[in-house]
Amino acid sequence: MTTHTHVLGASADIRAALADPALVPGLPACAPGPAGASVAWLRATVARFSSGETHRRRRALVEAELARVEPDALRRAVALGDGGGDVRVRVVRALAGALGLPEPDEVARDVVLVAEVYFGGEDPAADEAVGRLVARLGVPRHLPQRGHPHVTVSCGGEPPHPERACGARPHTPDGPDSARPALGAAPGDGGPGHTPHPEEAANLIGLLVQACATSALVEAAAGGDKPLARVIRENTPLRGMRRVATRATRVAGREVTEGDVVVLDIAAAHRTHPVPLAFGAEPRVCPGREHALALAEGLLGRPSTPFARLHHRTAPLLLPNAWDHASAAALAAEGFPAVGTTSLGVAAAAGLPDGAAATAGETLALARRLGRGPFLLSVDAEGGFSDDPDEVARLARELHAAGAAGINLEDGRPDGTLTPADLHAAKITAVKAAVPGLFVNARTDTHWLGVRREETAARLALYEQAGADGVFAPGLTDPEGIAALVAGLLVPLNVLHTPDGPTLAELAALGVRRVSLGSLPYRTALAAAVSVATAVRDGRPTDHRLPAPSYAEVQALAPPGRRGVTGRR
Known part of the structure; x- marks a missing residue:
């Protein structure tokens, strides 16, 4: 079957492609690997390389983990950490610690190994790192082998970018999966005998791997004080995405047949439209976007004020x-x-x-x-x-x-x-x-x-x-x-x-x-003043549902040393 590659560079066209359920992320081609102990198993089990209902279920697992971590806490943690070494290690260590994972330093080193081949390639050392990460999360060693999705692309995939450290504020889904305890919870939070589900473990590892991409944003922004939003538009660490058609579809006025590759030129879109696409677009907006930006700000040493921090709380x-x-x-x-x-x-x-x-x-x-x-x-x-x-x-x-x-x-x-x-x-x-x-x-x-x-x-x-x-x-x-x-x-x-x-x-x-x-x-205050005046004038009772503060209470609002004589009305 002959396939074609379609390149889209307009913002509206890229958004249409990201919203088309027929266009899905391609899974890098590779040999199958053992469940719970290979990068191949990890790719086949995470939200990043899935679509449809499977993607929604797996994304919900990631969102549940992120919902437990306030972005500003990550910013502070990474800013206070060791300032040297691999930026990816610093990012993952901070996130792993915030999630309550044991031995965050070892977790970070293993995650960086996995990240090297996550989007394409094979490495026995990375497979071993997956096995150690799974074991550290307490998942049984003998897991059922998961089948690979039927769509594959050539090895190499897409380079790491901020989308993968990535949307909107996390939303905890309703239904049975929402009751499943987060993997990073403190011991006992999952109830007696709770054993993490393999899919939970895979998506937590996938979240940590994607967080490595924050380093690309840090490198692009280093040495200057440009707003991160401007850096992402002018020098986006994510220059493109790739999608594969699982069935025939039409996007941006083009007929796309099953198996065709659609390349989304993010850098070109940013040159002509201000709304950024580096973190994706609906319905695949990166769920850890706010966390990635907080990590980048912490690594860059950008200050945050008490008032700014009020905008990054849970509520x-x-x-x-x-x-x-x-x-x-x-x-x-x-x-x-x-x-x-x-x-x-x-x-x-x-x-x-x-x-x-x-x-x-x-x-x-x-x-x-x-x-x-x-x-x-x-x-x-x-x-x-x-x-x-x-x-x-x-x-x-x-x-x-x-x-x-x-x-x-x-x-x-x-x-x-x-x-x-x-x-x-x-x-x-x-x-x-x-x-x-x-x-x-x-x-x-x-x-x-x-x-x-x-x-x-x-x-x-x-x-x-x-x-x-x-x-x-x-x-x-x-x-x-x-x-x-x-x-x-x-x-x-x-x-x-x-x-x-x-x-x-x-x-x-x-x-x-x-x-x-x-x-x-x-x-409302004006309405209350007029209401009480007209009620007295017209012989109606005043509204006592909202009692007025006393004279003394109002006097007490004045700054110390500037309060008047008590007893007046």
């Missing part, structure tokens, strides 16, 4: 928004570690319009009142109150000097149009150059204003490549749209809470890392 950061000292202090007193400002609340309290670049003075004055409080402060600075990146950078320096930990910069304009994406990106770059420790949350108003929504993903990709630490898409409430956006991002996504939109738990499951309340608290 999303819920950021309530204040408009004066009392509202901010009251929120902090309820345990919120960070508080944002609301530009609408600040403007309305001053009798000024929101979004019209009219409140620079009021915004800076509020930051100076709040910046030394017992909470982390993020300031809504509209579009920076200027279209001059240098002026926006000067404002950022003043906000940071006042104590702000973050700044929110939007691309919406007062006339309902959008700032050109390259100009907004220039503002972000200028701010990060001036104040590297200030967390920049880059907002696009495509959904908020209801204009050019199709540009949302591309704009946010450009903003993260300009140096944004997080991105914000207010007005986006559709779960499918949120999930699709998360899949293409390398930095945390912030969305605006809406009463009729997804819940906080639902947003977390979609991969959202920050949820803002925006002007909702301010508008």
Whole structure:
């Protein structure tokens, strides 16, 4: 049978190919090996080289392992470890330790041996390393031989790349497999007599092998301070992928017959479209993407601030928004570690319009009142109150000097149009150059204003490549749209809470890392003030469902040394 090779280089075509179930990763051709003691068995048993329901089942095993490890813990672990030696060993050692595996140094050395031939080739030493890894995980030595998938490709496969250290925030599946204990769990977590399943062991080893690819990203980013998102686009460690057709299909206007090879030119796609594909695309987004980026940042020695770390916890950061000292202090007193400002609340309290670049003075004055409080402060600075990146950078320096930990910069304009994406990106770059420790949350108003929504993903990709630490898409409430956006991002996504939109738990499951309340608290407070006044005027009872704080409680919100005389009303 004659087969052909098809090369795809357009972003949309590559996404279509990755979503086509007829196109699957090819399994490197090799001789069969013993179960539990060969690279051949490992390849045939991992998610990386499988497809369909088998891939989904095996991917769920990997996601369950990753769900137990906070990315920031990996960043800290690899940064504190031995700074010398093979980067791959350092990466795997940190991940193995975080997963609770015994003897992480020995695990790392064996995994690196396996990684040398994982995508093609044969090596008896690597087979022996697989056997040691399986034994170390406590899997029985006599395993049933697994059959190889029927699709093979020539030895060599694809080179290691970040996709294999790789998606979205892990999701734990429902069903019988979700109850199976993670292999890295502490002794006894699996119940009396628990024995790891061979497929679990294989996919844990596969996860560790794929983590080795983080070294390629580290090498590409070393010696500079470019944002990792920009490095991945301009000098992607993954230049291509290969797929094999298991049946006839049509992709990118081409007829593809069974057995044809489809080469996905990732580097070419990155030259013409900003949304990165180095970590794949739906439905095969790399599940360890966030962990890989954290490992790379740790190895590169890039600092992380307390506010930035709030975006990389198990649960999303819920950021309530204040408009004066009392509202901010009251929120902090309820345990919120960070508080944002609301530009609408600040403007309305001053009798000024929101979004019209009219409140620079009021915004800076509020930051100076709040910046030394017992909470982390993020300031809504509209579009920076200027279209001059240098002026926006000067404002950022003043906000940071006042104590702000973050700044929110939007691309919406007062006339309902959008700032050109390259100009907004220039503002972000200028701010990060001036104040590297200030967390920049880059907002696009495509959904908020209801204009050019199709540009949302591309704009946010450009903003993260300009140096944004997080991105914000207010007005986006559709779960499918949120999930699709998360899949293409390398930095945390912030969305605006809406009463009729997804819940906080639902947003977390979609991969959202920050949820803002925006002007909702301010508008609710206005409604409460009007409600109590009109109730008294009209002879109706006031609403006691939400009791007001006492005079003394409000007085106590003032900073020590600035509290008034007690007993007044």
